[in-house]
Amino acid sequence: MPIHDNDRHAVVLEIGRAYTKCGFVGENEPRVIIPSKLEGTKKREGIYLHEYSTKKELHSNLVKFLHHIFFKYLLVNHRERRIVIVESLLCPTEFREVLANVLYVHFEVPSVLFVPSHLVTLYTLGISTALVIDIGHEETTMIPVCEGTPLIHAWQAQPLGNKAIQERLESLLLLRAKVQGNGGQKIDLVDVMPKLSRAVLEDIVVRTCFVTTLPRARQLVAARTHEDGPSPPVPPPTILYPLSGNNNLTLDGSVREESAEVLFETDNEMVSLASMVLDAILASPIDFRVPLAENLVIIGGGCMLPGLKFRLLAEIKDLQQHPKYSSRIALKALKVHRPPAKSNYTAWLGGAILGATEAIATRSYAREVYMQTNRVPDWNNLADNTKEVDSRAG
Template identity: 90%
Template structure:
């Protein structure tokens, strides 16, 4: 009986920087979404998988983490399950190799299929060409996919994601926020908590922050930079966020509104999310530029902030009128797809769809082959992607 039959569904894993999605092929959502970390004493927040100091530490953490997944969350015998790993094409080779070693050697899984997240996301939509934008925790990666082929030479990536938003939020809170105690008196946050934990910052962003519109953002910038300029717009309501004990954090409306602006500000090289999109489309074949612009797919947990997708489209349309792009690209329309899943696990769903096909039997890397070679084929290794020349050819 084939391992991928109904009674032994393959396991699908998407190990992200912040969260890991795990479940089985053929299902429409992960069984569980858990933080990509181990419980530990590192600042009281645990140890994240991607925050390791050497290969030995990463190997130990992956063994413990995957053990929890197999025996606590999925309740399966890993020796009888094929594995589908949904990964970014820009995933570090070191992490990929150690993950494969842990699965094949320690857990003795029969086979592993590595699938690129930007490509399999299109499986959820049934399209072959799209511009996939993955806004994750630590970075945003953009890769155009043309007729089922990711264009690696046109990729774009910047450290702009949920982590950047949380960093901006923390700096704004330490500068402006007040803490209100049970007696009603307010004191500066920095005098109560000099540094907010990652968990609190993430919770504040998810519960209270949003992305404002482009015209309102420009009005906010003009009011800050020009004293004689227009008056600032009316800020959103101030809310109270409960901290430890009877202390409540006063969240000013301007803080909730301005935290996400870090995604749209240009750096010293005049790079922003909008410029990354246009630069990547310009690096694509000219015949695919309009189809790519009309098939934007935005995924990743960082893209789930209210207002982010519409703001990003507005930014791109506005930047297109800049002299740098006006004479080089003429996009008639920008259209954003809505995958049949939440943005944070759309790539996982694509992996679950692909894993339910015969590809898992024909394209997987088996344990027997791995034990002979001790190597996993990689897209960026010429030794794995160069066709052998037939010595008999004349």
């Protein structure tokens, strides 16, 4: 008997690289947002789910992690709940297969519905065409969605996310930062703490860092690269960040300002966040280029940094004048949607909306079918995306 009663709402999970959002369909926000890792001891930071060596290790970690979700945070009987998994289209196939095996075999859930995060994000806005920009922990992925269809051939992905910002922040801190103790004496951070934990770096980014404006960023570059160039602008205020014990980390204003610049610096192939947006639009059908530019949806925890969206739009408008793009694309306006949820769980909300419709019953993959085939359909597998040819067709 299909389970679709009002008192047995399906569970919605979005397992990200850094954080996992979990809750129930029909709700407007997750019940809880937790780190995507197994809790460690005082000496160890913990094991993140995506940092595994073998499939066996991943299977074991997922079993423990999902057990905490079902019995500690959601307090539900997993055998009576359908599951909605909000995943990226670029999710590793191995991770997807192991996750499916854990849900179907170990937890014996009745059915699972895998939904692409970039597509269901549009369910929160009621639109069918947009360029979805997901700035996550390890990477930024951009996929154009045209009339409800993700254009896989136009996808863009680069390792530009919170991890890159944290790595730049750590290098700047070890180079410039001082630690101030009770006596007022300042010591180089590298002599006190040669490596900062991921939790500390993340906390510093969230609490103190921001994205500066494009004109000010150009001033900083000019002052740094030209000896006879203009003097650098006045840096933001220096603040004290409490470390372990009575030590305080002196956070220079220039460090807070420059850490996020890694997202907009071009690499050897002249790729940045701005160029990724224009490349994704150019790779889309010509009739959809203007609608895509006028329907930008920026999601992910990385885009919550103050000033990031404004800076990204400024970078795109400036890059449009480059010869590479000026002769091929003419965008009159760039418009960014404001979804009815915080950026870090907008995709989860889209999955909760879809799961509240009849799709949960018609599109879910039942456990009985999985136990016979031992696999779930995958968009990148031709066996699941090729129409069978009728042998009787002449």
